[in-house]
Amino acid sequence: MKGIPTVLITVSPEVSAQMRPPRALYPxxxxxxxxxxxxxxxxxxxxxxxxxxxxxxxxxxxxEFATIEYPEYGEQYEPPRVKKL
Amino acid sequence: xxISRKCVPFTxxxxxxxxxxxxxxxxxxxxxxxxxxxNIADELGDLTYRVIPPEVDSSRLMVTxxxxxxxxxxxxxxxxFPIDVLRDLEAEGFIGGIAKKHIGYxxxxxxxxxxxxxxxxxxxxxxxxxxxxxxxVLTGG
Numbered sequence: 001m002k003g004i005p006t007v008l009i010t011v012s013p014e015v016s017a018q019m020r021p022p023r024a025l026y027p028x029x030x031x032x033x034x035x036x037x038x039x040x041x042x043x044x045x046x047x048x049x050x051x052x053x054x055x056x057x058x059x060x061x062x063x064e065f066a067t068i069e070y071p072e073y074g075e076q077y078e079p080p081r082v083k084k085l
Numbered sequence: 086x087x088i089s090r091k092c093v094p095f096t097x098x099x100x101x102x103x104x105x106x107x108x109x110x111x112x113x114x115x116x117x118x119x120x121x122x123x124n125i126a127d128e129l130g131d132l133t134y135r136v137i138p139p140e141v142d143s144s145r146l147m148v149t150x151x152x153x154x155x156x157x158x159x160x161x162x163x164x165x166f167p168i169d170v171l172r173d174l175e176a177e178g179f180i181g182g183i184a185k186k187h188i189g190y191x192x193x194x195x196x197x198x199x200x201x202x203x204x205x206x207x208x209x210x211x212x213x214x215x216x217x218x219x220x221x222v223l224t225g226g
Contacts, residue, residue: 003096004096004209004212004213004218004219004220004221005096005097005098005219005220005221006220006221006222006223007221007223008222008223008225009223009224009225010224010225011225012225016225020093022093022094022095022096032153032154032225032226033113033153033154033155033157033158033164033165033226034157034164035113035165035224035225035226036163036165036170036224037164038157038161038164039157039158039160039164040160042163042169042170042173045163045164045170046170046173046174049167049170049171049174049222052222053102053105053174053179053180053222056098056102056105056220057098057102062093062095063093
């Protein structure tokens with residue numbers, strides 16, 4: 001296997017960062033269960049997926065996230081935090 | 086060893102998106118309604134995964150996962166498994182195509198080593214062999 005490029009869409013950036021994903025998008029304020037947006041918001045879902053896939057063509061560093069705001073999503077949510085031991 | 090100190094398998098991307106075939110791999114517990122559901126009764130989690138075909142009617146997909154609220158995905162699976170959205174991007178020419186295999190698994194597990202060293206490799210091999218994917222988009226719940 002030569003490997004396959006990946007890009008992650010995460011709504012829990014602090015949790016996901018522990019795995020240092022090669023490329024990752026955090027759609028700011030989206031709640032868990034809404035990685036691409038809300039049900040039926042197809043244009044928003046398209047924007048999120050286009051933005052995520054575009055990270056494949058950009059210089060990224062494992063563990064760093066592209067944080068993008070999507071005002072049309074509406075109410076914002078705080079992402080889960082990693083518990084400090 | 087903390088997970089974060091493991092080697093990161095960074096694979097460069099050297100194609101044009103408009104000529105790229107994409108696969109979806111989701112930890113959101115997505116599977117076909119007529120596939121075996123993930124075992125949410127086992128407190129250790131379920132290490133298996135389901136292969137989802139590219140031509141799937143999204144109304145035939147469902148979620149079995151008890152560690153996030155998937156009521157929105159129950160209404161529109163695209164919020165965690167954007168197969169119809171991928172079709173939109175293919176139709177507009179943003180991507181080149183849709184892979185022949187997509188994967189759903191249940192991201193919750195207490196068996197991290199088995200997930201990392203077993204299931205993850207099996208999924209990567211399944212995508213590598215026969216999916217024709219050039220790149221993968223990963224989603225959680």
